[in-house]
Amino acid sequence: MYSEKVMDHFMNPRNVGEIEDADGVGQVGNAKCGDIMKMYLKIENDIIVEAKFKTFGCGAAVATSSMSTELVVGKTVDEALKITNKAVAEALDGLPPAKMHCSNLAEEAIRAAIEDYKRKNGLLSECEMAGSCGRRCDDIHHDHNDNDEEDED
Amino acid sequence: MGEKLIYLDHSATTYTKPEVVEAMLPYFTQNYGNASSIYSIGRESKKAIEEAREKVAASIGAQAKEIFFTGSGTEADNWAIKGVAYANKAKGNHIITTNFEHHAVLHTCQYLENDGFEVTYLPVDENGLITPQQVAEAIKPNTILITIMFANNEIGTIQPIAEIGKIAREKGIYFHTDAVQAIGNVQVNVKDMNIDLLSLSGHKFYGPKGAGALYVRKGVKLISYMHGGAQERGRRASTENVPSIVGLGKAIELATANIDEYNKKLIALRDRTIDEVMKKIPFVKLNGHREHRLPGNANFSFQFIEGESLLLLLDMKGIAASSGSACTSGSLDPSHVLLAIGLPHEIAHGSLRLTFGEENTQEDVDKLLEALPTIVERLREMSPLYESVKRGNQNV
Numbered sequence: 412m413y414s415e416k417v418m419d420h421f422m423n424p425r426n427v428g429e430i431e432d433a434d435g436v437g438q439v440g441n442a443k444c445g446d447i448m449k450m451y452l453k454i455e456n457d458i459i460v461e462a463k464f465k466t467f468g469c470g471a472a473v474a475t476s477s478m479s480t481e482l483v484v485g486k487t488v489d490e491a492l493k494i495t496n497k498a499v500a501e502a503l504d505g506l507p508p509a510k511m512h513c514s515n516l517a518e519e520a521i522r523a524a525i526e527d528y529k530r531k532n533g534l535l536s537e538c539e540m541a542g543s544c545g546r547r548c549d550d551i552h553h554d555h556n557d558n559d560e561e562d563e564d
Numbered sequence: 565m566g567e568k569l570i571y572l573d574h575s576a577t578t579y580t581k582p583e584v585v586e587a588m589l590p591y592f593t594q595n596y597g598n599a600s601s602i603y604s605i606g607r608e609s610k611k612a613i614e615e616a617r618e619k620v621a622a623s624i625g626a627q628a629k630e631i632f633f634t635g636s637g638t639e640a641d642n643w644a645i646k647g648v649a650y651a652n653k654a655k656g657n658h659i660i661t662t663n664f665e666h667h668a669v670l671h672t673c674q675y676l677e678n679d680g681f682e683v684t685y686l687p688v689d690e691n692g693l694i695t696p697q698q699v700a701e702a703i704k705p706n707t708i709l710i711t712i713m714f715a716n717n718e719i720g721t722i723q724p725i726a727e728i729g730k731i732a733r734e735k736g737i738y739f740h741t742d743a744v745q746a747i748g749n750v751q752v753n754v755k756d757m758n759i760d761l762l763s764l765s766g767h768k769f770y771g772p773k774g775a776g777a778l779y780v781r782k783g784v785k786l787i788s789y790m791h792g793g794a795q796e797r798g799r800r801a802s803t804e805n806v807p808s809i810v811g812l813g814k815a816i817e818l819a820t821a822n823i824d825e826y827n828k829k830l831i832a833l834r835d836r837t838i839d840e841v842m843k844k845i846p847f848v849k850l851n852g853h854r855e856h857r858l859p860g861n862a863n864f865s866f867q868f869i870e871g872e873s874l875l876l877l878l879d880m881k882g883i884a885a886s887s888g889s890a891c892t893s894g895s896l897d898p899s900h901v902l903l904a905i906g907l908p909h910e911i912a913h914g915s916l917r918l919t920f921g922e923e924n925t926q927e928d929v930d931k932l933l934e935a936l937p938t939i940v941e942r943l944r945e946m947s948p949l950y951e952s953v954k955r956g957n958q959n960v
Contacts, residue, residue: 418876421873421876422877422880424946427945427946429951438948442909442910442913442949443908443909443910444890444909445870445889445890445891445898445909445910445913446870447947447948447949448948449948465946465947465948465951466946466947466948467868467869467870467946467947467948467949468870468873468891469870469871469872469873469889469891470872470873470876470891471891472870472873473873473946510891
C-alpha cells in the first residue's frame with residue numbers, strides 16, 4: 412500500500428530528534444487523532460539550515476515528517492512556506508488516499524515552526540497574529556473519507 | 565525478510581489445512597454436480613453436503629437439520645438478526661446487544677433501527693464483559709431478540725453465554741450469538757447453553773474462506789434470507805458451494821476433535837507472551853480480561869506510539885499482527901471495541917493484537933519477545949509524547 416520511498420523514509424527516517432536551541436518549533440495534530448508532528452528549525456539569515464522532527468503516528472506520518480525536513484533545509488522561510496502537502500506527497504511518490512491527511516499535517520508542521528520563528532522575531536503578519544492561518548485537527552483530516560480499502564476481520 | 569513468517573493474526577483468518585483442501589478438491593473437478601440434480605454426480609454432491617451438515621451439527625451439539633450453510637459469518641449474522649426481527653415483528657420490535665459487537669452485528673442492528681426497530685446497546689465493562697444481570701434488566705415486554713457475541717474478535721473476552729442463554733430461554737426471547745471467534749477455540753454446546761441461533765465461519769478454524777453456517781434451533785421463527793431455489797430447505801436459495809461446504813465440515817471436525825489439547829498449547833503461548841510483555845515493556849496495558857479470554861488472544865496498548873507503525877516494523881521482522889488504531893481501521897477513530905472498554909483515543913491508537921494458532925511455537929514467542937521491546941522503544945524515541953514523559957511530566 413505504501414510506495415518504496417514512503418517505506419524507506421519510514422524505516423530510515425531522516426533528521427529524527429530535537430534541536431536544543433531551535434529558532435522555531437511547531438507542533439500540530441493531537442494524540443486523539445492519532446498523529447502529532449513536532450518540527451524544530453534552525454534558521455540563519457532567513458535560510459533554514461537545519462530541521463529535525465519527532466512524530467507520533469502511522470507510517471505515512473513518519474515518512475511525511477522525514478521528507479518535509481529534507482524539503483525545507485536550504486530554503487528561505489518564504490520558499491518553505493510554499494511547500495504544499497501535495498509537494499510532500501509527490502516527493503514520496505504518492506500516498507494512499509486515506510493517508511493524504513498525513514501530508515497536510517507535514518505542511519502544517521512546517522508552517523507552525525515558521526510561525527513560531529516569526530513570532531519570536533517580531534515578523535508575524537496581521538493574519539498570522541490573529542491565528543486565522545492555523546488549522547485544527549478536523550481541517551487537517553478533511554481528506555480522510557471513506558477511501559478505506561482494508562477490511563477488518 | 566526471507567525469514568520464516570511468524571503469523572500471529574489467526575483471528576483475522578487462518579490458513580486452510582492441507583487435509584481440508586484435499587477433502588475439497590474432488591468437488592471442483594470430478595464430483596462437480598449440482599446438488600439439486602438427479603444423476604449420480606449430483607447425488608454425490610448432495611451426500612457430501614449432508615455429511616458436512618452432520619459434522620457441523622455434531623461439533624456444536626445441534627441436529628443436522630438445524631444447520632444452514634451460508635457464504636460467510638457476516639451473512640449468518642445478518643440473516644439471524646434481520647431474519648428474527650422481521651419474522652417476529654408482530655411480537656415486538658426490541659433487540660438487545662452490546663456496544664462492542666463485530667460490525668456484522670452492530671451495523672445490522674443500526675440498519676434495523678432505521679427500519680423502526682429499537683435496539684439497546686449494553687455497555688461492556690473495562691475488561692469487555694457484560695453481566696447476565698445487565699441483560700435481564702434490559703429485557704422489556706417488546707424484546708424479541710438478544711444478540712451477544714461469544715468471544716470478542718479484538719480483545720478475546722468470552723461472555724457468560726450459558727447464563728445469558730438461560731435468561732433468554734426463561735423469558736421466551738430468542739438468543740443469537742456470533743460465535744465466529746469461539747468455534748474451534750472454545751467448547752460450544754447450543755443445547756446446554758440455550759442458544760437459539762449461532763453464527764460461525766470456516767476460515768477462522770483452518771477451513772476455507774467464503775464458507776459459514778447459521779445454526780437455527782428447531783422451532784425458531786426466521787424469515788428466509790435469499791429468495792430463489794429450494795436449496796437449504798428453501799431458507800437460503802442459491803446453488804450450494806459444495807467444495808467450501810465440504811471444507812467447512814472437514815475443518816470443524818478437525819478443530820473440535822482435539823480442542824482441549826489445542827487450547828492448552830495456545831494458552832501456554834498466550835500466557836508467556838502476556839507475562840513477558842508486561843514485564844519487559846513499560847507503559848503497557850493488557851486489553852481484555854486476563855482469564856476470560858480466547859486461548860490464543862493477547863491484546864496490548866503501548867502508550868505514546870501508534871499501532872500501524874508498530875505493525876510495519878513487526879512486518880519487517882517477519883511478524884504478522886494487527887491493531888485497532890485509526891490508521892488500520894481506515895477511519896478517524898480507533899476501534900470501537902477499545903473505545904467501548906473505556907480506553908482513551910490516544911491509548912487505543914497504540915494497540916496490538918496477537919492471535920496465536922496451530923503452527924505457532926515457543927520459538928515464535930522468543931522472536932516476538934526479542935523484536936517487540938526494541939520496536940516499541942524505537943517508536944517511543946521518535947514520539948513527541950514520550951519526550952515529556954522522559955522529562956518527568958507524566959501528564960500527557
